[in-house]
Amino acid sequence: MALSIEQDARRFRQIVRGQIKRNLRKYIANRELIGRRGKELVSIPVPQIDLPHFRFGHPRGGVGQGEGEVGAPIGQGQQPGGGDGPAGDQPGEHILEVELTLQELAEILGEELELPRIQPKSKNNVEGSVVRYTGLRRVGPEGLRHFKRTYREALKRQLISGSYDPSNPVIIPIREDKRYRSWRNYPRPESNAVIFYMMDVSGSMTERKKELVRLTAFWIDTWLQAHYRNVTIRYIVHDAAAKEVDAHTFYHIREAGGTRISAAYELCHRIIQQEYSPEEWNLYAFHFSDGENFGNDNRRCLNILAQGLLPAVNLFCYGQVQNVPGHYFIETLSQLKDEKLALANIRVANDIYDAIRIFLGKGY
Amino acid sequence: MNGLSLSPELATLQETMEAYAREFGLDFFPVRFEMLDYRMMNQVAAYEGFPVRYPHWRFGMEYERLSKSYSYGLHRIYEMVINNDPCYAYLLASNHYVDQKLVMAHVYGHSDFFKNNLWFAHTNRRMLDEMANHASRVRRYIARYGQDTVENFLDACLSLDNLIDPHAVAIQRRPAQGREEAEDPRPVTVRRFKAKEYMEPFLNPPEFLEEQRRRLEEAQKQEERLPPAPERDVLLFLLEHAPLYNWQYDILDMIREEAYYFAPQGQTKIMNEGWASYVHTQIMTRWALEPNELIDYADHHSGTVAVHPGRINPYKLGLELFRDIEDRWNRGAFGPEYQECQDLEARRRWDRQLGLGREKVFQVRRIYNDVGFIDEFLTEEFAREQRLFTFDYNSHRGRYEISSRDFQEIKRRLLFQLTNFGRPIIEVVDGNYGNRGELYLVHRHEGLDLDVPFAQDTLRNLFTLWGRPVHLETKIQGGEKTAIFSHDSTGPSVLN
Numbered sequence: 001m002a003l004s005i006e007q008d009a010r011r012f013r014q015i016v017r018g019q020i021k022r023n024l025r026k027y028i029a030n031r032e033l034i035g036r037r038g039k040e041l042v043s044i045p046v047p048q049i050d051l052p053h054f055r056f057g058h059p060r061g062g063v064g065q066g067e068g069e070v071g072a073p074i075g076q077g078q079q080p081g082g083g084d085g086p087a088g089d090q091p092g093e094h095i096l097e098v099e100l101t102l103q104e105l106a107e108i109l110g111e112e113l114e115l116p117r118i119q120p121k122s123k124n125n126v127e128g129s130v131v132r133y134t135g136l137r138r139v140g141p142e143g144l145r146h147f148k149r150t151y152r153e154a155l156k157r158q159l160i161s162g163s164y165d166p167s168n169p170v171i172i173p174i175r176e177d178k179r180y181r182s183w184r185n186y187p188r189p190e191s192n193a194v195i196f197y198m199m200d201v202s203g204s205m206t207e208r209k210k211e212l213v214r215l216t217a218f219w220i221d222t223w224l225q226a227h228y229r230n231v232t233i234r235y236i237v238h239d240a241a242a243k244e245v246d247a248h249t250f251y252h253i254r255e256a257g258g259t260r261i262s263a264a265y266e267l268c269h270r271i272i273q274q275e276y277s278p279e280e281w282n283l284y285a286f287h288f289s290d291g292e293n294f295g296n297d298n299r300r301c302l303n304i305l306a307q308g309l310l311p312a313v314n315l316f317c318y319g320q321v322q323n324v325p326g327h328y329f330i331e332t333l334s335q336l337k338d339e340k341l342a343l344a345n346i347r348v349a350n351d352i353y354d355a356i357r358i359f360l361g362k363g364y
Numbered sequence: 365m366n367g368l369s370l371s372p373e374l375a376t377l378q379e380t381m382e383a384y385a386r387e388f389g390l391d392f393f394p395v396r397f398e399m400l401d402y403r404m405m406n407q408v409a410a411y412e413g414f415p416v417r418y419p420h421w422r423f424g425m426e427y428e429r430l431s432k433s434y435s436y437g438l439h440r441i442y443e444m445v446i447n448n449d450p451c452y453a454y455l456l457a458s459n460h461y462v463d464q465k466l467v468m469a470h471v472y473g474h475s476d477f478f479k480n481n482l483w484f485a486h487t488n489r490r491m492l493d494e495m496a497n498h499a500s501r502v503r504r505y506i507a508r509y510g511q512d513t514v515e516n517f518l519d520a521c522l523s524l525d526n527l528i529d530p531h532a533v534a535i536q537r538r539p540a541q542g543r544e545e546a547e548d549p550r551p552v553t554v555r556r557f558k559a560k561e562y563m564e565p566f567l568n569p570p571e572f573l574e575e576q577r578r579r580l581e582e583a584q585k586q587e588e589r590l591p592p593a594p595e596r597d598v599l600l601f602l603l604e605h606a607p608l609y610n611w612q613y614d615i616l617d618m619i620r621e622e623a624y625y626f627a628p629q630g631q632t633k634i635m636n637e638g639w640a641s642y643v644h645t646q647i648m649t650r651w652a653l654e655p656n657e658l659i660d661y662a663d664h665h666s667g668t669v670a671v672h673p674g675r676i677n678p679y680k681l682g683l684e685l686f687r688d689i690e691d692r693w694n695r696g697a698f699g700p701e702y703q704e705c706q707d708l709e710a711r712r713r714w715d716r717q718l719g720l721g722r723e724k725v726f727q728v729r730r731i732y733n734d735v736g737f738i739d740e741f742l743t744e745e746f747a748r749e750q751r752l753f754t755f756d757y758n759s760h761r762g763r764y765e766i767s768s769r770d771f772q773e774i775k776r777r778l779l780f781q782l783t784n785f786g787r788p789i790i791e792v793v794d795g796n797y798g799n800r801g802e803l804y805l806v807h808r809h810e811g812l813d814l815d816v817p818f819a820q821d822t823l824r825n826l827f828t829l830w831g832r833p834v835h836l837e838t839k840i841q842g843g844e845k846t847a848i849f850s851h852d853s854t855g856p857s858v859l860n
Contacts, residue, residue, distance in 0.1 A: 052821035053787070062676075064672075071766060
C-alpha cells in the first residue's frame with residue numbers, strides 16, 4: 001500500500017535535487033565530494049534545506065547525567081543536547097547530508113550540463129543474456145508449478161473423462177496435468193567501455209594541478225559509469241617515458257623528468273591494439289598535462305593520434321592544467337581537425353564545469 | 365485510520381490494563397489503540413503522531429530520516445500517543461506481548477496527563493479532526509494556487525512558528541479584538557498637589573512636573589503605537605496586520621493553531637514522560653507483570669530510562685523526580701522545619717510517617733509544567749544522587765567536558781534550557797517603524813547570542829509575510845554590542 005507520506009518524501013527529494021542542480025558548479029569544483037563517494041551512493045552536503053528558525057548560536061554545553069570528575073570528557077562522537085539540528089559552519093548555510101545514487105548524480109549532471117546521452121557503438125558480438133520466465137512445460141520443480149494452468153488442465157481432463165461432478169466440484173490433478181513455468185535466455189547486447197586516463201607527472205605538474213585532474217576524472221567516471229554496465233579504467237603516467245599504474249599511484253606518484261607526451265600515446269595505442277578491439281569496446285581516452293612538451297615530440301604525437309588513436313577511440317580528450325599564459329601543447333593539438341577530439345583548458349577548479357561540458361557534450 | 369484493530373488477545377489485555385490504570389487512580393480519556401507496521405509507524409511519527417497532515421516536504425524529510433535510521437537498526441519507536449479525546453495510541457505490530465503491555469501502561473499515563481495537566485487545558489481535544497481539516501484546506505489551496513506558491517508560503521510560516529506566546533492562553537493580555545474609534549488626543553494634564561502659594565515650589569517642583577508631563581506624553585504616544593505594548597505573539601500580530609490574501613491568512617492561522625496545540629508538549633516534556641514512566645513502573649510491577657516476563661520488562665524499561673552523558677533523558681529525570689517527591693512527602697521531608705535542618709544525617713532519616721506521597725504526585729502532575737517542576741522539586745540532594753552535572757565545550761582541548769557539579773549552576777542551566785523551549789524570546793515592538801510601515805522586532809537578550817545565519821534567513825521569511833522591510837534588534841559578541849539585522853527587497857543587511 002502506498003503511504004500518503006511518500007508524496008511528501010518525493011517532494012523532498014525533488015527539492016534536494018533542485019538544490020544540487022542549482023549549486024552544481026560549486027559541487028563540481030569541490031574536492032570534498034570524492035571522499036564521500038561509496039560504491040553506489042555518494043553523500044552530498046546540501047545547504048539551506050532545513051527551515052530556519054530564530055534560535056541560539058552554537059550550543060556550547062548543557063546539563064548531563066552520569067559519573068565523572070570535573071574536567072572529564074563526555075560522550076565522544078555524539079552530539080550533546082541543547083541545540084536541535086546540525087549547525088552549519090559556513091555563514092548562511094545549514095547543511096543537510098543527503099545520499100544520492102551515482103545514477104541519480106549522473107542524471108543531475110546530465111540535465112544541468114545538457115549532456116547528450118551516449119549512444120554506445122552497437123556491438124553484436126559482446127552479449128549478455130537475461131533470464132525470463134515466459135513459457136510452460138510439463139516437467140519441473142514443484143516450486144515453479146503454475147497453479148492456475150495445472151488446475152485448468154485437471155479440470156479439462158476431468159470434464160472429458162466425465163469424472164467432474166458439478167455438485168461436488170473436487171479437482172484432483174494427476175501428474176500429466178501439472179504445468180511448470182519455464183525460462184528462456186534472451187540475448188541482450190551489452191556494451192562495455194574502457195577509460196584511459198593519461199597524465200603528465202613530470203616535475204612541473206604540481207599537487208594543485210593533479211587535484212584538478214582528479215576532480216575532472218571523478219565527474220567523467222560518474223557520467224560514463226551511468227551509461228555502461230561495465231567500465232574498466234586504465235591509468236597511464238608519463239614523463240619522458242610512460243608506464244601503466246593503479247589509481248592510487250596515478251594520483252600520488254611524483255617524477256622529476258622532462259616530458260614526452262608521445263610515450264603515453266604510444267603505450268595507450270599499444271594496449272588498445274593488444275587488448276581491446278575497437279569493434280567490441282567503447283574506448284575513451286583522456287589526457288591531462290600542463291602542456292609543456294619537448295618541442296620535437298609534438299609532430300610524433302600528432303602522428304600517433306591521427307593514425308592510431310583517433311580512429312580507434314570513441315573520444316579523445318585533452319585537458320590542459322596550466323595557468324601561466326604561453327604557447328603550449330593544446331595549440332599543437334588544435335591543428336588537428338577531428339570531431340572525436342575535444343580540448344579544454346582547466347586553469348582553476350571553476351573551469352572543470354566547462355571542461356566536462358566540452359568533453360562529454362559531444363555525446364560519443 | 366489505516367491501522368489494524370487489536371487482536372482479540374491484545375483487546376483483552378487492553379481491558380485488563382485499563383482496569384489497573386483505574387485502580388491506580390488515573391483519570392484518562394478513553395484510549396484507542398491501533399496496530400501499525402514499521403512503515404506506517406514511521407509515517408505517523410513523521411506526521412507528529414497524526415494519521416493525516418497537510419502535504420509538506422519536511423514530513424517527507426523526517427520520514428526518510430526515520431526509515432533510514434530504522435533500517436540501520438538505530439531506533440525503534442515503541443509508543444506514540446496523541447492528545448485527543450479519545451486518545452489515539454499506536455502499537456508496533458512486531459513488538460512482543462510484554463512490550464505491548466508496557467506500552468499500554470505507559471499510554472494510560474500519558475492519557476491521564478493530557479486530561480489533567482492544566483497546561484493542556486486549552487488544547488483542542490478534537491485535534492485529530494482539525495488536522496484532517498487543515499490537510500484538506502491546504503490541498504485545496506494547492507490545487508487552486510499551485511504547489512510552489514503555497515509551499516513557499518508554508519515554508520515562511522513554519523520558519524516563524526515558534527514566535528508565539530505560550531502563556532497567552534492563560535491570561536488576557538489586552539482587551540478583546542476590535543478597534544476603538546480614534547479619539548482626538550487629550551491635552552496632557554499633570555496632577556499637582558494642592559498647595560499654598562509659598563509651598564508650591566516645594567510640593568510641586570517645576571522640574572518634577574516637567575518630567576511627569578513628558579512621561580504622560582510618552583505613554584500617550586505609546587498607546588497610539590502599533591502594537592501598544594511589545595507583542596510576543598508575533599504570528600498573531602502578523603495575522604492582524606500583515607497584508608495577506610485570504611488563503612494566506614487561513615494557512616498562517618492554521619500554523620499558529622498547531623503551534624499552540626503542540627506548545628504544552630514542549631512545556632511538559634520531562635513531566636509528561638516522567639509521569640507516564642512512573643505510571644508504567646507502578647502498574648507493571650504491582651499487577652500486570654507475569655514472572656516469565658520480568659527479564660524482558662526490565663531490559664526494555666532500563667533501555668527507556670538509560671542515561672547518556674551528553675544530554676538529559678526526560679524519561680529518567682521525570683521518573684526519578686516523581687519518585688523523589690513521593691518519597692519526600694511520604695516522609696514529610698518538606699516545609700520550613702525540614703528546610704532549616706542542617707544535619708545531613710537527620711535529613712536523610714527524616715520520617716514523619718505522613719504518607720502524603722501519592723496524593724502529592726497526583727497534585728504535581730496536575731498543576732506544574734517543566735519549569736515549575738524543576739524549580740520547585742529539584743533539590744540539592746536529588747542532583748547529587750542523580751549525578752547531575754553541567755558540561756561545556758573546551759575549545760582548548762576540542763571536546764565537551766564536565767564543567768561543574770555545583771547545584772545552583774545545574775539548576776540555572778536546566779531552567780534556562782527549558783524556558784521558552786530553549787528558544788530566544790522575540791517581540792514585535794513597532795509595526796510602523798520609522799513611520800514607513802516597517803516591522804521592528806527586539807530579541808530579549810539573556811546571555812546567549814542568536815545564531816546569525818539562521819536569524820538572517822528567518823528574517824527573509826518574515827519579510828515575505830510582512831511585505832515591507834523587517835528589522836531585528838539583538839546583541840552580538842556575547843551581549844556586548846547591539847546590532848540590528850534587517851531584510852528588505854535588496855537582501856539582508858546589518859547595522860552595528
